[in-house]
Amino acid sequence: MAARELSLKATGRARRRLLVSRAAEATAVGAAGIALAALGTLLWSVGSRGAGALGWSFFTKAPALFGEAGGGIAPALAGSLLLVGLATAFALPVGVLTALYVSEYARPRAARQVRLWLDVLNGFPSIVIGIFVFALCVGVSLPVVGWGRHQSAVAGGFALSIVMLPLVSRSTMEVLALVPHDLREASYALGVSRWQTVLRVVLPAALGGIVTGTTLAVARAAGETAPLLFTSALAGQIVDWDPTHSVQSIPLTIFQYSESADPNLHRQAWAAAFVLMLVVLVTSLAARLLLDRSRRKLEG
Amino acid sequence: MVTGAAVGGRPWNAGGVAAGSLSADRVLPRSRRLGDRVGDGLLHGVTAVAALLSLLLVAAIAWRVADGAWPAVRTFGLGFLWHDVWNAPLDRFGARDLIVGTVVTSFGAMLISAPLSIAIGLFLSELAPPTIRTPVGTLIDMLAAVPSVVVGLWGIYVLAPFDAQHVQPLLGSVLGWIPLFAHGSDHVESTVFTAMLVLALMTIPITSSICRELFLRVPAELEQGAIALGATRWETVRSIVLPSVRGGVVAAVVLGLGRALGEAIAVTQVIGNFIPLKPSIFEPGDTIASRLANQYQGAVSTTQVAALLYLGLILLAITFATNLAAQRVVRRFERQR
Numbered sequence: 225m226a227a228r229e230l231s232l233k234a235t236g237r238a239r240r241r242l243l244v245s246r247a248a249e250a251t252a253v254g255a256a257g258i259a260l261a262a263l264g265t266l267l268w269s270v271g272s273r274g275a276g277a278l279g280w281s282f283f284t285k286a287p288a289l290f291g292e293a294g295g296g297i298a299p300a301l302a303g304s305l306l307l308v309g310l311a312t313a314f315a316l317p318v319g320v321l322t323a324l325y326v327s328e329y330a331r332p333r334a335a336r337q338v339r340l341w342l343d344v345l346n347g348f349p350s351i352v353i354g355i356f357v358f359a360l361c362v363g364v365s366l367p368v369v370g371w372g373r374h375q376s377a378v379a380g381g382f383a384l385s386i387v388m389l390p391l392v393s394r395s396t397m398e399v400l401a402l403v404p405h406d407l408r409e410a411s412y413a414l415g416v417s418r419w420q421t422v423l424r425v426v427l428p429a430a431l432g433g434i435v436t437g438t439t440l441a442v443a444r445a446a447g448e449t450a451p452l453l454f455t456s457a458l459a460g461q462i463v464d465w466d467p468t469h470s471v472q473s474i475p476l477t478i479f480q481y482s483e484s485a486d487p488n489l490h491r492q493a494w495a496a497a498f499v500l501m502l503v504v505l506v507t508s509l510a511a512r513l514l515l516d517r518s519r520r521k522l523e524g
Numbered sequence: 525m526v527t528g529a530a531v532g533g534r535p536w537n538a539g540g541v542a543a544g545s546l547s548a549d550r551v552l553p554r555s556r557r558l559g560d561r562v563g564d565g566l567l568h569g570v571t572a573v574a575a576l577l578s579l580l581l582v583a584a585i586a587w588r589v590a591d592g593a594w595p596a597v598r599t600f601g602l603g604f605l606w607h608d609v610w611n612a613p614l615d616r617f618g619a620r621d622l623i624v625g626t627v628v629t630s631f632g633a634m635l636i637s638a639p640l641s642i643a644i645g646l647f648l649s650e651l652a653p654p655t656i657r658t659p660v661g662t663l664i665d666m667l668a669a670v671p672s673v674v675v676g677l678w679g680i681y682v683l684a685p686f687d688a689q690h691v692q693p694l695l696g697s698v699l700g701w702i703p704l705f706a707h708g709s710d711h712v713e714s715t716v717f718t719a720m721l722v723l724a725l726m727t728i729p730i731t732s733s734i735c736r737e738l739f740l741r742v743p744a745e746l747e748q749g750a751i752a753l754g755a756t757r758w759e760t761v762r763s764i765v766l767p768s769v770r771g772g773v774v775a776a777v778v779l780g781l782g783r784a785l786g787e788a789i790a791v792t793q794v795i796g797n798f799i800p801l802k803p804s805i806f807e808p809g810d811t812i813a814s815r816l817a818n819q820y821q822g823a824v825s826t827t828q829v830a831a832l833l834y835l836g837l838i839l840l841a842i843t844f845a846t847n848l849a850a851q852r853v854v855r856r857f858e859r860q861r
Contacts (some may be wrong), residue, residue: 245756252651256660257641259732262725263667266678321574330575338575340851341582348585348840348848349786351816355836357583359592389578417560424526434618447671453817457666473672482793490681495776497674508669
């Protein structure tokens with residue numbers, strides 16, 4: 225009558241269940257691996273093909289004439305700065321004020337409606353936003369006085385600002401919602417009126433979050449190509465700071481170069497992509513880290 | 525000391541002043557009160573105008589695109605939707621192949637991206653130890669920040685050649701008897717399949733990060749209960765985690781779909797911009813958004829501009845419906861909880 229030995233090794237049905245579970249786990253790990261591998265090859269090809277063509281003249285020179293080697297992206301760099309600057313100038317005030325309305329003044333029903341339609345706006349394809357601005361300022365039958373009937377940096381910046389608006393607004397709302405109610409009540413208790421409380425207490429408390437949220441939106445706008453196709457695409461090859469002129473931009477330059485047949489332009493496209501990726505990834509990573517910190521500070 | 529602490533928390537009631545006697549008349553000068561009333565009204569007004577402006581923008585986009593498309597709507601009517609000729613010199617336009625191309629490409633992309641995203645969400649929420657979870661999550665979020673034109677550039681020069689030489693011949697030799705996967709002897713680089721892969725890559729960060737949040741919100745007691753009853757990890761996921769957030773996962777996939785439907789740049793770079801439609805996904809094709817992006821310099825006649833705006837209107841309607849559906853699912857799901 226020896227005691228039967230108990231084995232902890234799964235057998236039969238239990239073994240099959242265990243194997244199925246292991247297979248599922250392996251699949252999940254594999255899926256994450258695939259995504260990381262794709263990101264890895266993307267970063268690696270941009271890095272290895274782009275870094276080589278970089279140099280001081282790449283940032284300061286205008287594009288080379290057709291067939292020539294070398295040349296730079298100075299006009300596109302300046303144009304992107306101008307476009308994104310204009311877009312931020314449109315989107316930041318409207319976005320922050322909208323968020324203030326939703327979090328400080330609006331009744332719940334109105335707040336829900338504004339949030340819903342901002343999400344809808346966020347879901348609009350950016351190419352459609354481009355053709356909207358095209359139809360509004362550039363295009364067919366309704367010239368806006370002054371800017372009318374041709375592409376311009378103002379039109380491009382306006383299109384980019386429509387892309388930025390929901391991002392700025394939603395991230396500001398999220399931060400405003402985190403500002404503790406005690407702060408507002410303490411301010412009222414000291415006899416401070418509502419608008420002073422909003423401007424001097426609530427807004428400064430949320431400032432860090434607003435800045436980082438805007439930075440994320442700027443990073444997104446800097447990489448957008450589609451809104452610019454119809455609004456600021458046909459531009460000269462010189463550095464141009466006039467907002468009523470159509471200007472070059474980095475994403476559009478990459479797009480146009482990538483479709484061309486000239487291998488020199490392909491190299492330029494990779495180098496421009498390298499610059500764009502560096503800017504976008506560094507700003508969005510930094511902004512995300514800061515956002516986490518300011519959120520923790522407000523929640524803490 | 526106890527009272528001190530209590531009073532300390534409410535300084536306005538300290539010193540025995542009854543709250544009722546603190547009327548604004550006595551404490552504040554008249555001018556300040558007027559200033560406050562004006563300031564309050566002003567800030568309320570300005571913020572309300574800004575919010576209204578944001579809403580008007582949505583309406584203006586819909587109206588302006590519809591208005592610009594109107595000549596084409598009047599000329600071609602609803603027949604535009606199933607007419608299959610796109611001939612600029614003859615001013616004959618029909619969107620059927622573009623609509624079919626959009627739907628096929630986006631749904632194909634979601635067939636690839638949805639299972640991967642759910643698996644990644646599960647990996648990040650259930651499997652990965654915290655030391656791996658954060659960096660991997662950040663890296664996948666980084667994928668979302670990559671501009672679409674850079675994804676497209678990589679698509680043309682890295683992914684498409686790899687596809688044409690390795691993936692498509694392989695899939696073609698296994699599944700080639702189905703017309704959808706028919707693969708000729710030549711290596712075509714710009715294909716619908718490559719566009720699907722690019723779109724899948726672009727939607728994975730969106731869908732997977734929402735999935736991760738959803739899975740993390742599943743109450744730990746439920747999972748622990750299942751494990752205590754002897755369920756394996758997979759059985760826990762299948763019987764507890766996935767069913768309890770099913771609606772949210774569907775919404776996450778639909779949000780990804782909305783993004784895929786509207787993506788113009790990366791698709792136009794890799795898809796080959798070719799209609800009429802071919803039955804196989806290993807051939808060039810086109811989508812609405814890609815056609816719009818492709819014709820930005822080429823639109824010559826007013827009819828063609830109107831036809832392009834008509835395409836924009838269709839795209840707007842499709843993505844609007846998709847996003848609204850996703851939000852309804854989310855809302856219903858949130859109400860259930």
